[in-house]
Amino acid sequence: MKSDIILSGVGGQGILSIAAVVGMAALENHLYLKQAEVHGMSQRGGAVQSHLRISEREIASDLIPEGRADIIISVEPMESLRYLPWLSESGWLVTNTTPFVNITDYPDMKELLAEIEKLPHHIAINADDIARQVKSPRSSNMVMLGAASPFLDIPYQSLENGIKKIFERKGEKIVQLNIDALKAGRDFSEVHKKL
Amino acid sequence: MEKLLLLGAEAIAQGAIDGGMSGVYAYPGTPSTEITEYVQHNKIALERKLHSQWSANEKTAMEAGLGMSYAGKRAMVCMKHVGLNVAADAFINSAITGVNGGLIVAVADDPSMHSSQNEQDSRFFGKFAMIPIFEPASQQEAYDMTYEAFELSEKLKIPIMMRITTRLAHSRAGIETRPLKQENKLKYPEDPVQFVLLPSNARKRYKGLLGLQSLMEQEADRSSFNTYYPARNKSLGIIACGIAFNYLMENYPERKFPHPVLQLGQYPLPFSKVEKIVNECEQVLVLEDGYPLVEEMLKGYLDKNSKIKGRLDGTIPRDGELNPDIVAKALGKEVKFGMKVPDIVANRPPELCAGCSHRDIYNALNETMKEFGKQKVFSDIGCYTLGALPPWNSINSCVDMGASITMAKGAADAGVHPAIAVIGDSTFTHSGMTALLDCVYENTPVTVIISDNGTTGMTGGQASHATGRLEEICIGLGVKPEHVRVLTPLPKYHDEMVNVLREEMLYEGVSVVIPRRECIQTLARSKKDVKVKVEEVVK
C-alpha cells in the first residue's frame, strides 16, 4: 500500500496538525513515512502545502512527483486547486469550502465551486460549519481529515489513536471534541462519495 | 528499536547530541533554525546543560563554536547559507587554525529561494576552506553523518561542514538512533600557538592543511557515504549528490539501477570512484541540488563538449531545486502531467499578519513620505520586508542583514535626503550596530527606524538580543538621547508617529525611531492557543 497526500491551505491554518495525526497513525501501523513541510516566508498568510507520503516500502523522494498524488486534502477551497498538477487521474480532491480571503482578487465562490465540481473524484465539505455542528468549532482540520479518511490506506481507528496521542496533553475533553470532528467528516464523505 | 520521527534539521541536532556535543551556536535562518531549536528542547541536552542559546549573528556563533573546540569540547555551529557569508572570515580561518574538540559547521541551503535572497551553494565555501563536507541524502544519513563527523573532525583536526538543502531540512522521516556518547573533557590544545594565525605560524598551518588534502580524499574514497552501484548498461553513468539520490531512486521503484550510479555524500570528491564512473561510462549525468559544483569540476574549463551532463549543458535547468520530475526528464523517462491549475486560482503571496505592528509603522511612514518624496527608504530582512509588497510599497531595498542603515548612509553621502532605514530589532543587533556607528562617526543625516516587535519574527519568533536594550545600545553607540524616539505603533497614534517621523527626517544628524509593540504571533502563543500548541508538537 501507499498513500501520497498533498495537504494545502493558507499559512496559519495549521495544516500540520493533519500531518501530525496521520504521522502518528502511520507509525502505529509500522509504515514508512516522509513529510515535507513548509516553514519560513510563506507561513505568513501565503499559500502553503505539505507532501505527505506513507508506504509499506521504503520511500525515496521527499517530494511527490507530478500526477502521482492519491489525494489532495485542502483546508481552503482555492488552495485545493493550486496543486492539481500533482493529482493522479484516479486521485481524490477533498476540500473545505470555507474560503480564507486575504487577497483582493479572490475568485468568485460560484466559479470556484464549479471548478471543484468538474473533478471526477471530489468531496467539497463545509468543515467549519460541521465543526460548529458537533460543538468543536476549532477542529475543522480534523473534520477535513475525517472527510479524507475513506480514501487513505490507514485504518480509521489509527487516526483516532493519532488524535489521542497528539491532543492528550490538552485533556480528555479536547481529545473527544477532535474525535467527534473526525467522525463527522468521515460520515459526510461516506454519504457524499460517489464511487 | 523505536524510531524517532524527525525533520532532517532535527536529525542533525539529534546526531550531534548523541555524538557527544557540548554546545550549539547559531543564529536563526530558514531552513536551518530547527537544528538549534531541537537542542533547546531536547531532554538530554537540557540534562547535560548543553549550550544552545542563540548568538547575535553567524560570525559570533562561528567564533564561539571555535572557542568551545579550542577548549577540547565538541561544538556545532548552524546557519542558513547566507549566514555563512557573514561567518566566512571565522569559517575560512578555522580551517587554518584547525580544531581541538570536534567542530561541525551545519549549513542549510535554500535552492529555489523559498525563503531567501539567493540560492548560493555552501559546498563552494567548504571547498574554498578545503575541509571535508558531508551531504546527506536522507534524514537517517543526516543523523549518522553528524554522529560520525565529530570523530572525523578530531581525527583530521579540521572542522567538518554538514550541508543540507531545504527539502531535507524540512522533511520528516523515521530515524534510528545510536548510543549516546560522553562529552569531551576540558582539554587545552597540545600546541599553545595552534590558534595564533600570525603570518609565520599561519604559513605553517596552511601547509599543514594542504598536506591533509590527500588524507581527506582517502577518507572520502573509503567512506560508506560514497557508494558505487555497478550496473551493466554503461551508456550512461550517474553521479547523485546528497538528496538528489532520492530523486534518482524515485525513478527506479524496484531500487535497481540499469546504469552505474555513484552516490556522493562525502567530499572532497572520492577520486578513484569518480575516475571509475567517468572512465567506464559513455556519458555521465551529474545530479546536484544546488550549483553545478561537481559538474564544473569534472567538465573542466576548456572541455566544453565533454560527456558530462547536468545543469551546464541544459540537461537540467540551470537554477532552482531538483525534484523527481526534473530527474526523470534528464533520464529521458516519461513524465506524468497532472491537471492544469485553473485560471481563476489567484496568487497568494505572504503578507504581514493582521494586527502586526509593522503595518502601523508603514502606514505612518507612507504618509510622511508624501512630503519627502519617493525611493528614499532602505530596508532589510525580516517580516517587515513584506512592506515592499502592495498595499504598502514602502521600501526600496532588501539586500543583506544590516544593509538598510549602511545603504542609507551611502545614499545620504551621495545627497539623498532624507535617507531612511527600516530594520527589525533582531536584524539590528545582528549587523546594524556597526552600521549605525558608521553614521554616528560622521554624523550622517539618516533616520533609522528600528521596528521592534521583541522577537525574531520571520524565522518563527526566537528571542531577540535587542529586547530590553535597544535605546541603551543606540545611545551607547553615540546617538544623541533626544534623537532616540520610542513610539507605540497603533492606529490610534498614527498622527503622533507621522509627526515624530517628520521631525527626525528634518533633523540633520543621526536619529533612531523605535516603534515598539510585541509581535502578534508570539503574543498569541503566550496565550496558549490550542492550534498553535498543536503546531508546536508537530515542530
Ligand SMILES: Cc1ncc(C[n+]2csc(CCOP(=O)(O)OP(=O)(O)O)c2C)c(N)n1
Ligand atoms: C545572514 C542572515 N542570517 C539569517 C537570515 C534569516 N532571517 C531573515 S529575517 C530574520 C529575522 C529578522 O528578525 P527581525 O529583524 O527582528 O524582524 P522581524 O522578522 O521580527 O520583523 C532572519 C533571522 C538571513 N536572511 N540572513
